[in-house]
Amino acid sequence: METANIAIVGAGKGGYECLKVLLTTPNVLIKYVCDIDPNAKGVMLAKQHKISYVARLSEFIHDPEVDLIFESTGRPEVFEELSRAKLPTTSLVGSGGTRVIFSLLDSYNEVNRSLRSYKMNLERRIIERTEELEKLNTELSKEKAATERLYEQQREINEEKSRYLIHTTHQLKAPFAAIHNYVDIILDGYAGPLAQETRDLVLKIKTRCELLSETILDMLELARLKAQDLELVREDVDLCAVVNDVVERFAVSAAAKRLLVRVDAPKEPLIARTVGKRLFELLAVLLENAVKYSPPDGSIEIAMKVASDGKRVISIMDHGIGIPEANLGKIFREFFRSNNAVRFEPNGNGLGLAIAGEIANLLDITIEVESELEKGTTFHVRI
Ligand SMILES: Nc1ncnc2c1ncn2[C@@H]1O[C@H](COP(=O)(O)OP(=O)(O)OP(=O)(O)O)[C@@H](O)[C@H]1O
Ligand SMILES: [Mg+2]
The missing domain is CATH 3.40.50.720 (NAD(P)-binding Rossmann-like Domain)
Structure with a gap:
């Protein structure tokens, strides 16, 4: 202008x-x-x-x-x-016009002045708020740093715990293997003839030994998974092949209970980028449980599909004892066993699902469970 x-x-x-x-x-x-x-x-x-x-x-x-x-x-x-x-x-x-113009100008200036002071007020408030936000931000950063330090300490403690567990269980392994061997030597008669009662006792020792070795191996496995002390090489894995291997692995125990294991696999191979060996372990835990917690003469169904979000889903469904609703949130905890499971099958250490859970964590797999008491249980594994 x-x-x-x-x-x-x-x-x-x-x-x-x-x-x-x-x-x-x-x-x-x-x-x-x-x-x-x-x-x-x-x-x-x-x-x-x-x-x-x-x-x-x-x-x-x-x-x-x-x-x-x-x-x-x-x-x-x-x-x-x-x-x-x-x-x-x-x-x-002239005078008349001048008066009109000036009263208009005066109002205009008044409005301008108000606007200016409003703007200044606004700017002052923005500056104040920005300062407050900056202060809050610094406080938040400090808190974040403290939390991160705590988290780091926690992680170090956990790693130390896992290392310790690996070490001790590892040390238990050798003496246990030795006991196992001696028991076999006694049973095989190399330590002289055995009275029937002694043989029965030694057989019991053998069974206990086997269960304990299993527990030791499971604890070792769990500690290794937690310490992330494992090499994880992801590759394209044919899920149908892994499922077939797992079914094969439990064919004998399923047959012993006359359980029919049905696999509903798609015609074409179902590929996922994951670690085949660990996925096998995870599915083995689930199928082992399905067999273990099913009454004889039943069936187990395994289904495979691609979900709408592209995830591969393997579902293992049994018609066994089921899991009480109140325990659904606890079954992945170490050494947790539900009362109905202990009654149905006294042997077990409650480490299977803890191992499966750790593997799922490592491989970005989610495990969902649906169950109804005395009707059965289905685990969905989303890869
Ligand atoms: N298919 C299933 N049907 C019913 N209960 C199940 C099933 N799978 C798991 N559970 C429940 O979850 C618990 C934990 O399972 P997990 O596999 O960890 O331990 P476990 O089978 O008792 O012992 P192990 O360490 O020998 O596997 C079981 O004790 C049982 O209560
Ligand atoms: Mg189990």
Whole structure:
């Protein structure tokens, strides 16, 4: 916007008011204030603002830079003289018009002032809020760092625990194998003939030994999984092949209970990028449980499909004893066994699902379980 050069004629009360308003109006340059009285109120104000003061019209009326004259004397003869003498390029507003324009300008300036102060307020509040947020942010970062330190310590403790567990169970393995061997030697008669009662006792020792070795191996496996002390090489794995291997592995124990294991596999190979050996272990835990917790002469169904989100899902369904609803959240805990399971099958150490859970963690697999007491259980493995 171009600057308008203005002259005010008459510096009494009206002129003074005009001047005051124009001083706060943007894009306006007051070039002259004209009045015969050098002590008029407006003249004083003009001088304070270093505006040229003139006493006579002739002193500025021929200045071609003046765009607009505000006449505020209220005297018609002054207006007439101005109309006659002014250059054609200069506009002239008489007293009446000047009053209207200035009351409008005044309101405009008032609105502007309010807007400015509102804006300043807003800016101040934004600065205050930003400072508050920055303070909060620093506090949060400090808390985050503290939590991370705690988490790191926790991780180190867990690793230490796992290393310790691996070490001790490992040390148990050798003496146990030795006991096992001695028991076999005794049973095979190399330590002399055995009375029937002694043989029965030694056979019991052998069974206990076998169960304990299993527990030791499971604990070792679990500790290794927790310590992430395993090489995990992911490759394209044919899930149907893994499922068939697992079924094969439990064929004897299933047949012993006359359980029919049905596999519903898709025609084409179902491929997933995972660690085949660990997936086998995970599925083995689930099928072992299905066989273990099913009454004889039943069936177990294994289904495989691709879910809508692209995940491969393997479901193992049995019609066995089921899991009490209250225990569904506990079955992945180490050494947890449900009462109905202990009654149905006293042997077991409650480590199978803990191992399966750790493997699932490592391989980004989720295991979901649905179960109804005395109706059966289904585990869905999403890969
Ligand atoms: N298919 C199933 N049917 C019924 N209960 C089950 C089934 N699978 C798991 N459970 C419950 O979850 C518990 C934990 O299972 P997990 O495999 O960890 O231990 P376990 O079978 O008791 O012993 P092991 O360590 O020898 O496998 C079981 O004791 C049982 O209560
Ligand atoms: Mg089990």
